[in-house]
Amino acid sequence: MDLKDLLNTTFDCECGRSHDVPIRNLVYAEDALERLPKILGSFVDGRRVVLVADQRTWAIAGEGARQVLEHKGWSVNHIIVPDTERGGPVCDDTTHAWLNSKLPAADIALAVGCGVINDLTKWLAFDRDLPYAVVATAATMNGFAASNVAPALKGVKTILSARPPLAVFAIPSVITNAPFELTAAGLGDTIAKPISTADWILNHIFNDEYFCRYCSEIINTLEPYYFDRAEDIKKRQPAAIEALFDALLYSGIAMTIVGTSAPASGGEHLLSHTLDMMSSIDGVAHDLHGRQVGLGTLFASAIYDRIFQVEPPRCYPLPPDIDRVFWGRLAASVGQQYEQKKPMLQTIREKLTDGKTWRAFLAACRQQVRSPHQIKNCLRTAGAAHTFADIGCSRERLLAAILHMHEIRTRPTVIDLAWILGILPGAADEIIDRWLTDEGAPVGAEGEEKRDNPQGL
Numbered sequence: 001m002d003l004k005d006l007l008n009t010t011f012d013c014e015c016g017r018s019h020d021v022p023i024r025n026l027v028y029a030e031d032a033l034e035r036l037p038k039i040l041g042s043f044v045d046g047r048r049v050v051l052v053a054d055q056r057t058w059a060i061a062g063e064g065a066r067q068v069l070e071h072k073g074w075s076v077n078h079i080i081v082p083d084t085e086r087g088g089p090v091c092d093d094t095t096h097a098w099l100n101s102k103l104p105a106a107d108i109a110l111a112v113g114c115g116v117i118n119d120l121t122k123w124l125a126f127d128r129d130l131p132y133a134v135v136a137t138a139a140t141m142n143g144f145a146a147s148n149v150a151p152a153l154k155g156v157k158t159i160l161s162a163r164p165p166l167a168v169f170a171i172p173s174v175i176t177n178a179p180f181e182l183t184a185a186g187l188g189d190t191i192a193k194p195i196s197t198a199d200w201i202l203n204h205i206f207n208d209e210y211f212c213r214y215c216s217e218i219i220n221t222l223e224p225y226y227f228d229r230a231e232d233i234k235k236r237q238p239a240a241i242e243a244l245f246d247a248l249l250y251s252g253i254a255m256t257i258v259g260t261s262a263p264a265s266g267g268e269h270l271l272s273h274t275l276d277m278m279s280s281i282d283g284v285a286h287d288l289h290g291r292q293v294g295l296g297t298l299f300a301s302a303i304y305d306r307i308f309q310v311e312p313p314r315c316y317p318l319p320p321d322i323d324r325v326f327w328g329r330l331a332a333s334v335g336q337q338y339e340q341k342k343p344m345l346q347t348i349r350e351k352l353t354d355g356k357t358w359r360a361f362l363a364a365c366r367q368q369v370r371s372p373h374q375i376k377n378c379l380r381t382a383g384a385a386h387t388f389a390d391i392g393c394s395r396e397r398l399l400a401a402i403l404h405m406h407e408i409r410t411r412p413t414v415i416d417l418a419w420i421l422g423i424l425p426g427a428a429d430e431i432i433d434r435w436l437t438d439e440g441a442p443v444g445a446e447g448e449e450k451r452d453n454p455q456g457l
């Protein structure tokens with residue numbers, strides 16, 4: 001599978017759908033900025049661009065992009081999204097409204113930055129029916145090439161549909177020399193993808209969710225790009241950083257192809273979303289998306305490990321409602337989402353009694369999921385966050401997040417399955433102590449099981 005062939009294509013897939021990749025250019029080159037005028041000029045007739053950045057990314061690449069574009073006769077307006085009290089800008093309804101009020105007339109939008117700046121620009125460009133492109137400044141998350149946006153609406157993390165950029169630009173020396181915690185966060189986000197895909201398989205098997213094998217294979221094809229290069233990523237070896245960047249981009253493209261976040265976001269992501277939401281309730285700072293997702297991946301992998309040992313499956317009663325005291329002012333919207341999920345949880349319970357379905361699930365997901373030992377080893381070797389202390393979170397806060405994360409969102413994940421099978425809440429403490437601390441399992445102590453061939457469904 002040569003992934004570059006995917007760009008700017010529409011094709012009929014074996015899954016029965018026609019897939020569309022509207023992203024036309026990926027430019028990973030030292031002269032990426034110099035190529036902006038020609039490539040942006042190939043997308044639109046007008047020469048008015050609105051450039052969106054934050055203070056840091058403006059200095060890193062925004063100002064340079066403006067100079068190059070103006071030099072070639074473009075009219076460039078720029079908007080610097082202000083930092084918040086707790087750090088960099090955030091992607092939420094308030095910032096969106098602010099940006100909307102500032103947006104001048106333009107032919108194309110250009111985001112210069114990472115997750116938040118890219119999401120804000122993508123969201124606004126979609127609202128205004130404006131083409132957009134992005135200059136990425138770090139390999140920190142996989143939203144660059146994705147069609148969706150993940151804002152907080154009234155404090156609740158949500159997924160909105162939008163359109164992917166027409167082009168992604170990146171300067172290798174900028175990506176390689178970005179603050180290392182950003183790159184390590186990128187690894188945390190990308191290491192999640194095979195396990196997100198396992199949750200997709202779970203939903204396909206138990207809830208007849210649409211599944212595309214071709215897309216799941218994109219995710220699996222990407223794994224060796226980063227998984228086997230943890231040491232090189234730590235050393236910021238340019239080829240390893242480029243491979244990580246590619247893995248992030250193409251997992252975003254996989255989401256664009258299927259039109260949902262299913263191949264790249266499952267139960268492991270809920271830990272990060274929940275920590276973010278707790279932060280919006282009590283004001284305690286949270287860490288970067290990818291750093292939290294790395295821990296979520298470790299947890300979800302340990303949960304899968306336990307599920308694989310269950311035989312035969314037995315269903316336990318679920319709490320009738322979400323924990324409204326815990327969610328405070330977010331309780332109504334969290335509760336609404338949970339209600340939508342309930343019928344699907346009931347379907348899982350019913351199908352669990354069917355041995356054939358259970359065995360199909362085990363066979364497919366055993367092939368798909370790395371062991372927690374392997375995940376921990378990769379994160380630790382790369383210098384990425386792998387303990388709750390690493391993400392600046394107390395054990396108590398992490399446990400609270402873990403015990404409530406299945407209550408958000410409308411789609412079942414492996415975390416729900418663990419509750420249904422009675423693995424949670426009981427196993428949470430043990431998994432935290434074994435896998436999410438530094439005293440946990442020693443590196444190199446266990447066999448390197450896991451698939452050597454991609455899963456087949």
Ligand SMILES: [Zn+2]
Pocket residue numbers: 141142189264265269289293
């Ligand atoms: Zn993510």
Ligand SMILES: [Zn+2]
Pocket residue numbers: 013014015016017019212213214215
């Ligand atoms: Zn397909």
